[in-house]
Amino acid sequence: MAPHDLSAPAIRIDGARKVYGTGSTRMVALHDVELDIPAGRFVSVIGPSGCGKSTLLRLIANLEATDAGSVEVFGESPAAACDGKHIGFVPQTPALLPWLNVLHNVTLPHRVNRRASRKRKAGASAARPMPDMEQLLRDVGLGDAMHKLPPELSGGMQQRVAIVRALGLQPDVLLMDEPFSALDEFTRESLQGQLLDLWDHTTATVVFVTHSVTEAVRLSDQVVVMAPRPGRIVDVIDVDLPRPRSAELLTSDEFHHYEDLIRERLQSAWHSPDLPNAA
Numbered sequence: 001m002a003p004h005d006l007s008a009p010a011i012r013i014d015g016a017r018k019v020y021g022t023g024s025t026r027m028v029a030l031h032d033v034e035l036d037i038p039a040g041r042f043v044s045v046i047g048p049s050g051c052g053k054s055t056l057l058r059l060i061a062n063l064e065a066t067d068a069g070s071v072e073v074f075g076e077s078p079a080a081a082c083d084g085k086h087i088g089f090v091p092q093t094p095a096l097l098p099w100l101n102v103l104h105n106v107t108l109p110h111r112v113n114r115r116a117s118r119k120r121k122a123g124a125s126a127a128r129p130m131p132d133m134e135q136l137l138r139d140v141g142l143g144d145a146m147h148k149l150p151p152e153l154s155g156g157m158q159q160r161v162a163i164v165r166a167l168g169l170q171p172d173v174l175l176m177d178e179p180f181s182a183l184d185e186f187t188r189e190s191l192q193g194q195l196l197d198l199w200d201h202t203t204a205t206v207v208f209v210t211h212s213v214t215e216a217v218r219l220s221d222q223v224v225v226m227a228p229r230p231g232r233i234v235d236v237i238d239v240d241l242p243r244p245r246s247a248e249l250l251t252s253d254e255f256h257h258y259e260d261l262i263r264e265r266l267q268s269a270w271h272s273p274d275l276p277n278a279a
């Protein structure tokens with residue numbers, strides 16, 4: 001485990017605000033967002049398109065800065081957390097290097113980081129040892145694809161490679177932005193199961209953005225419901241279902257109860273009036 005403050009929540013977002021554009025193009029992407037995520041939790045963020053889900057993730061990943069309020073990752077700024085290699089990011093499209101085979105794609109971040117940390121001054125946090133990436137690939141059924149190039153793989157296989165690549169860095173916080181949204185339903189369900197199996201072997205805190213209510217319920221300890229105009233959190237729902245979450249659980253009454261609850265909250269958020277004082 002990395003030497004950070006374990007008494008702090010993994011992620012603390014306090015009064016975060018993000019505004020894009022000026023004048024007629026000005027838009028409040030996030031308004032007064034408060035959220036604490038305890039370490040080791042699997043949290044999903046759900047809401048209609050444009051409600052600021054990706055913006056929220058990008059603030060945590062240090063890809064954007066807040067205009068007001070703060071974001072902390074284990075008590076540090078997102079920039080410090082990224083420097084310390086505490087954060088992994090899986091984007092919506094896998095973004096693999098097409099000229100490198102699967103094994104080289106997933107080991108690349110480690111090789112790059114090792115070089116970077118050698119150059120870093122004494123006292124900088126050292127990169128962690130690389131786990132057995134070949135085993136991780138076999139665990140997600142990519143044993144036979146290890147020496148293939150990304151264009152030779154299906155979309156589902158490519159996304160599995162991207163997940164293994166992110167997990168290989170053993171991040172304390174794993175951020176995933178609709179990683180399964182481009183996949184067919186069958187592939188998606190199977191990848192959800194594989195992601196949960198992999199996560200089970202880590203201590204990572206996961207923030208997972210999705211459009212799918214079913215996916216949010218299956219994966220999460222907690223579901224954060226967002227609304228647009230301006231982008232804001234309207235509800236945080238605890239999902240008290242046993243783990244492991246097998247595919248059979250999806251047809252149970254308890255599972256449907258959570259799906260209905262979240263759909264209802266999304267509906268009422270959608271129909272709630274805009275917040276004029278958020279401008």
Ligand SMILES: Nc1ncnc2c1ncn2[C@@H]1O[C@H](COP(=O)(O)OP(=O)(O)O)[C@@H](O)[C@H]1O
Nearest residue numbers: 020021027029048049050051052053054055056
């Ligand atoms: N770089 C940007 N410049 C201007 N507007 C942006 C930018 N990124 C996002 N937005 C706007 O901010 C709002 C929230 O976007 P986003 O976080 O991508 O929403 P979501 O991921 O929930 O669909 C949207 O209205 C979007 O158009």
Ligand SMILES: [Mg+2]
Nearest residue numbers: 053054055177
């Ligand atoms: Mg998005």
